[in-house]
Amino acid sequence: MISQRFTDQRIWGDIPDRIAPLSEIFFFEQREAGPGSPLPLDEIRQILPEGHRAFDVVVGAEDAAGPAAGLALDGLANGLVLFQPTLDGMPEELEPFNFSGLEDRANMYVPLVAAVNEPDAAKWQSVVADVVEQAIGVHLNPQDAALVRDVTASHAGELQRDLQRLAAAYARGEEPAGPAPGEPWIDRIRELRVPVSIVSTQAGFRIAEVLAARAPHGEAVLARGEGGIPWLEDRDKTVAVLAAMIEQGS
Numbered sequence: 001m002i003s004q005r006f007t008d009q010r011i012w013g014d015i016p017d018r019i020a021p022l023s024e025i026f027f028f029e030q031r032e033a034g035p036g037s038p039l040p041l042d043e044i045r046q047i048l049p050e051g052h053r054a055f056d057v058v059v060g061a062e063d064a065a066g067p068a069a070g071l072a073l074d075g076l077a078n079g080l081v082l083f084q085p086t087l088d089g090m091p092e093e094l095e096p097f098n099f100s101g102l103e104d105r106a107n108m109y110v111p112l113v114a115a116v117n118e119p120d121a122a123k124w125q126s127v128v129a130d131v132v133e134q135a136i137g138v139h140l141n142p143q144d145a146a147l148v149r150d151v152t153a154s155h156a157g158e159l160q161r162d163l164q165r166l167a168a169a170y171a172r173g174e175e176p177a178g179p180a181p182g183e184p185w186i187d188r189i190r191e192l193r194v195p196v197s198i199v200s201t202q203a204g205f206r207i208a209e210v211l212a213a214r215a216p217h218g219e220a221v222l223a224r225g226e227g228g229i230p231w232l233e234d235r236d237k238t239v240a241v242l243a244a245m246i247e248q249g250s
Contacts, residue, residue, distance in 0.1 A: 004062035006155040056249035069185040078249035080196045089184040093210045116163045128156040139227030201225040
């Protein structure tokens with residue numbers, strides 16, 4: 001299970017506990033190398049159980065979708081589950097993007113930009129927690145909102161360093177770093193011969209449908225919720241998808 005950047009395995013909530021009777025679980029966290037950086041395949045191979053050449057299932061959340069798909073493409077997964085995946089390109093199958101509401105959502109993150117050079121770690125953590133609360137808190141129950149807020153706040157230093165790098169590059173007139181070199185994973189997903197499930201809430205479901213159609217053995221799964229964190233907003237469906245994929249991959 002690969003969590004998105006600026007989080008850790010706690011972001012999965014109780015999902016690992018609920019599927020633990022079905023499979024041994026390994027966690028992997030993305031480093032600060034930046035988006036699109038390749039995963040250390042040798043390091044990941046070392047955590048494979050003895051006698052296994054691949055994991056039964058590799059799971060990726062949001063911007064971990066690319067690394068998770070990469071593991072499947074490298075033959076290290078017998079099945080792939082992506083939750084609310086972040087794209088590394090724009091599929092031509094998608095209709096023209098609807099920008100309505102984008103400005104309001106972008107305004108939520110203005111406090112992060114304004115405080116990017118805040119020297120007080122506690123104050124910066126508070127800013128991050130407030131932004132996360134505003135962005136997703138209204139869509140989650142209080143316990144899950146607190147979980148996401150606390151996990152993100154504990155990685156606030158990583159987020160600040162990343163934003164500072166972006167701000168410094170912008171000041172130098174440089175373009176933001178794009179996806180890793182090579183063919184985008186959203187295109188290479190067509191090469192996969194393992195089952196793929198794309199789980200998304202309604203807001204991102206059209207993307208899920210497009211990606212699932214590209215995968216030879218893909219399916220798009222609609223989850224309840226509006227916060228874009230389907231594994232917390234629709235736990236029963238999450239467990240059902242993972243359980244089915246574990247059964248196929250084992």
